[in-house]
Structure formats: structure tokens, C-alpha cells
Amino acid sequence: MEDLYDRYGAALYGVALRIVKRQVFAEEVVQDAFVKIWKNIDRYDSDKGRFFTWMYNITRNEAIDKKRSRENRYRDKTNSLDTTVYKDVPGSYTETKVDDIGVKNLLNSLDDESKVVLDMVYFQGYTHREVADETGKPLGTVKTKVRRALIKLRSVLVKE
Amino acid sequence: MNIQEYISSGVLESFLLGQLSPAEEEEVLAMAKEHPEIREELDKIAATFEALAVRTAAPPPIGLKRKIMHQIKPKERVRGSSSGQTGRKKPPASFNFNERNFLLGGLLLALVGFIVVAGILYYCKQNAATLQGQIDQMALTQDQISQDNTELTDRLDQALENLRIMSSEDYIKVDLQGLPLSPNSYAQVYWNPDSQEAFLRTTNLPTPASDRQYQLWAIVDGNPVSMGVFDLTPDSLIQMQSIDNAAAFAITLEPLGGVESPTLDQMHVIGEV
Secondary structure, eight states: OHHHHHHHHHHHHHHHHHHHOSHHHHHHHHHHHHHHHHHTGGGOOGGGOOHHHHHHHHHHHHHHHHHHHHHHHHHHTTTOSOTTTOOOOTTOOOSOOOOOHHHHHHHTTSOHHHHHHHIIIIISOOOHHHHHHHHTOOHHHHHHHHHHHHHHHHHHHHHO | OOHHHHHHTTHHHHHHTTOSOHHHHHHHHHHHHHOHHHHHHHHHHHHHHHHHHHHTOOOOOTTHHHHHHHHHHHHHHHHHHHHHHTTSOOOOOOOOOOSTTHHHHHHHHHHHHHHHHHHHHHHHHHHHHHHHHHHHHHHHHHHHHHHHHHHHHHHHHHHHHHHHHHHOTTSEEEEEEEOTTSTTOEEEEEEOTTTOOEEEEEEEOOOOOTTEEEEEEEEETTEEEEEEEEOOOTTSOEEEOOOSSOOEEEEEEEETTOOSSOOGGGEEEEEEO
């Protein structure tokens, strides 16, 4: 378990941080995710894919749950003062703000539209459906855009 | 269905991102079993996900690993000891207690009794080991807490001391305003002319290059007097060398360790008493 953390902790923390945005929450997410991974390790099915993909999805789901529950709690107290703090509720995703430098550099090889779509799906944890609703593009287009963007990135990542 | 079409529809990405219903997942798995190209493509996409995540990794806070290991370890220990409990009790063998093998029966009874006692002893010992482990763990946690506590107390003391200086009437507050070189820079000196003590607050100064350091100067009788070099610590006052008769204070950016007399064109802020 310790090896697992040393190897993937930072990658999964990055995944969580990009979804929940704040270090405190990302820390909770990664902690919960690792406990879950440890408890359910015998349920990992190698037919379904790589071990990392499995851990990645657990972390991602934890992060998305955390994000949603924050948003719901936030909506319950609509009159609170810090209205401007959590702007990133779904439905308000108007422009991409890829604020992470590592991600930004990596995505620079893509055209703007692919950038937005991939960022939403891979880094922010939106579903294809949500992206389609948000951007007003057909679901099929969103899927192929994500796919093309990933293929393009694959060549960049493999080159390194 | 054409396999290439199937692959390029994006369904494999949805699958790997866990966005499909269980039925759809089954379908993808079946397809992957039937067509090696699909299996291969799935592996490629998963590898891209992994590379992407590794490439965009962010360093987690230092304490996180300890927290996680902490949550996991005690259970590992309990798990380990539960296997020891199963050998505790042997079901009493059913034997006929007649006069003929009275002696044998007695011996058997003694043996069973012995095994039970041994089992209980073993169980207690295991339990004690578990408890000891938990105690060790708690002691560790407590150490950490008291360490954190000391650190917090120190920081609180520091903050209170800063507050005392900043609100004291004995100290003159001198605002050091940015010069054209760095117009947004801003710092304050709290100076007590009687005790000659001086404290610096680096509210807003640009981070210097690694081979440079800021140096504070006092202007005494028209001449600059060094009050020492310092590193930026925006959340705390820095005590500088004591000074008498200061008419103004200024900060210049100098080579590491400071210089004898200020480099005037590197002056960032200045303020008169």
C-alpha cells in the first residue's frame, strides 16, 4: 500500500485537485480513495483494465462526490456571503480556465475546442453528456472530440 | 458493426472513465474479448490516461501519506491477529465415559482442558500484542499532536509579540513606499527611538533571485547605515539591527550577504521617519 502511494499518490492527488480545486478537499479525497482502494483491492478485476485505471476511477468518483456534496451544501445556504468563492457549479462553465501550468503546456498542442472538451471530461470530471449539454454540441461529437484529443496527446506523451 | 467505427465512436473512453451502465460495460467487455484490436485500443487509451495523470501529478501535502497509512495500519494488525483466534478452542471429542476407560477419559479431559487453557493464553497474548500495537500507534499520534501543539503555541506567541509591537505607542511606524524600480512594493519599519529596537514587515516585495538578498538601511546624519539583510517572511515581523537617530529607512536589493554601502539604483522602497 505504501509503495502504491509512493508511486501513484501524486498522480491521483493531481486528479483530485483539478476536480475539487482546493487542497484541503483534495487531501480528503485522496485519503478516502486510498482507504477504499485498500478495502476493495480484492474486487479489482484485471479484465476490466489496468490497475491504475481502477484507482483513477475510484479517486475521480470520490472527487466528483465531494464536489457535488460541497455544491449541494452550498446551495442550501444560498444567502451566504461567499457567493463568489465556488463559481464552478455545473451550468456555469462558460470558459475554460486551465489554470494548472503542467496541464496548460500539455494541452497547447490541441485546438481550442478539443482543449475545452478534454479539460472538462478528463480533468474536471464532467461526463460526456454534461459536456454536450454545456457546450450545446451533439453527444457523438463530444465523444469523438475527446477521442481525437487523447490520440493527439498520446503521441506527445509517448515522444517524451 | 465495423470495428474501426466502434473504436472511433468514443465508447471505449466512456468505458474507461466509468461512464457506462453495467449493461453497456458488459457489451464493451464482450467486444474486447472477441476482438483483440479493441482490447489493444483499450490498453492504449488506459496507458494514455495513466501517462496524462503522471505527467500532471501534483505533490500531495507531506502529512497525507502518514494519515492514510494511519487509517489503514490498525486494521491490518487486527486482521493478522484474528487468524490466531481460530486455534483457540477444540470442540470436545465425544467419548464414552464408562468405568473401563475412566483413566483414559480423565487424561483426555485433562488434555482438552490443557488445550483450552493454552488456547486462551495464546488468545490473550495475541490480544495483548494487538493492544500494544494500538497503544504504540496512539503514542505516536500523541507525539505528533503535542509537536503540532508546540509549533502552534510558538507561532501564536510570535503573532502576539508582533501585535504588541505593532500596536505599541513606543514604536514609530514608518511606511516604506515603492520607488519607480518597483512601484507596488511596500514595507513597514516599526522603530522604537528610545530602546533603538527596529522591526521590519515585508508586506509586499518581489521575490528576489536566488543569488540576491534584500538589505535594510537607515539614514543617519545623511549617511546610510546597514541594518542587516533579510529574507521575505510576509506573515511575521523581522527584528533588524538596532539603530539610533534614524531619519529614514530604505531597502535595496544586493548580492547574497549584503554590501558595505547601498547600491542606489537597486533601491526598492524608502520612507522618512
